[in-house]
Amino acid sequence: MTTRWGITIPLEGVPLPDQRAVVEQMPDLGYTDVWSAEAAGTDAFTPLALASVWAPALRLGTAIVPAYTRGPATLAMSAATMAAAAPGRFALGIGTSSNVIVERWNSIPFDEPYKKVRDTVRFLRTALTGRKVTADYDTFSVRGFTLGAVPEQAPPLLVAALRPGMLRLAGREGDGAVVNWLSAEDVRTVAPYVRGAGEDKEIVARIFVAPDTDPDTARGIGRRAVAAYLNVPVYRAFHEWLGREELNPMWSKWDEGDRKGALAAIPDSVVDELIVHGPAEYCRERVRAYADNGVTTPVLAPIGQASADPAALVRALAPGD
Incomplete structure (x- = not known):
């Protein structure tokens, strides 16, 4: 059984400043993690920055930040700032995102997605140590970048992955994978590709839930x-x-x-x-099935739940005993 239990923030349909009281309660309810997403709502980092102050016990993660929509140096600075704000409690999840978000919404060519993520992981590995980076990668070049505020502890780098090539990359060059849109049974198919590089590799799964x-x-x-x-x-x-x-x-x-x-x-x-x-208890059982099949960190993503009572939703989905 997993010892981690996460939820996606910000919660749907609730103004961001009004979520403080709910986030503050999460550790006492059994939540260990909050993870943000980035598509057409909030950016990935601001909700986590707030949560780092509201509930200092929670681990924070991005699931995910697109590799395309920030320059390499900007992404390194954002990750370093979060890692410094929450020492040892932040994990950076990056991935390709999709052609819709990258091309249609941000007017950036969605070219060579595998190489783009691979190159970004390699750049971040070096940049987050504070070493100067001058390198030609397949998908971009960096000339003389040195991170000016190096975090005491570099964050783990997790790769959003779906099919074998990216899943293997997540295990081989990342610290694990972020998976999405799969069933508990599908985890048995994807997990071995990640853990071929080591049984200690983390697998974070965003799990869509509609309780009660x-x-x-x-x-x-x-x-x-x-x-x-x-x-x-x-x-x-x-x-x-x-x-x-x-x-x-x-x-x-x-x-x-x-x-x-x-x-x-x-x-x-x-x-x-x-x-x-x-029912909420059944939802918790199904989430535990993901963990039983190989997920390290289940991250619940309430769907269609623009709740007038977000605290009740969070209580319903808490892991319990």
Whole structure:
């Protein structure tokens, strides 16, 4: 059983300054970690900076920061600042993100994603020690950068990974992997690729949860999320690799431009595999199944839960005894 239990911050639908009281309670409820994400809401670092003050016992992590959307030196400075603010309690998760976020939203070419992440990890390994970096990587060059505020303890570097190449990179050159959009059973498929480089490699899993939600509502929320994410090329390729043939009808309808048809073609069974829903105790059991199958740090990501009472949601999802 895992000794770690995380949740995604900021919580949905609650102004960031109003989340202090909830975050302060998390350690007493059994949470060990808070992890941020970065897509179209808050940036990845600001919620963690606040949490580092609100609840100094919590470990902090990014899941994830895109490797493309900050220059290498800027990313090193951001990571070093968080590591200094929370010594020994910060982990940097980086990854490719997706063509939607990188190209459509940030107008940056989504070129050579594997090499981009690999090069970024290699650069950060050196830069975060305070050594001067002058190097030509395959995807960028750095001339004479020296980090001016070196953290006492460099943060672990975790790589967001889906398929074998990136999973192996996460284990070989990173300190572990951040995984996303997979079932508890899928963990058995992905974990060996990471831990081929060492059994001590961390695996952080973002797990979408809708506790205490009736099945029809939860499946409706989940079906929309599946359609939004698993038609993005990187996630589609991941689930094709996993052999999730039940999604073929959805992908066919989506390719034809039939969005309603694609939504209707998603089977309940797939939603139930990828979105943890039901009574809170059942949700906790399903999260523990991820840990039993090889996840080191489960990170709950409430979905469709713009809650008027975020404290109740956090209590419902707490690990318990």
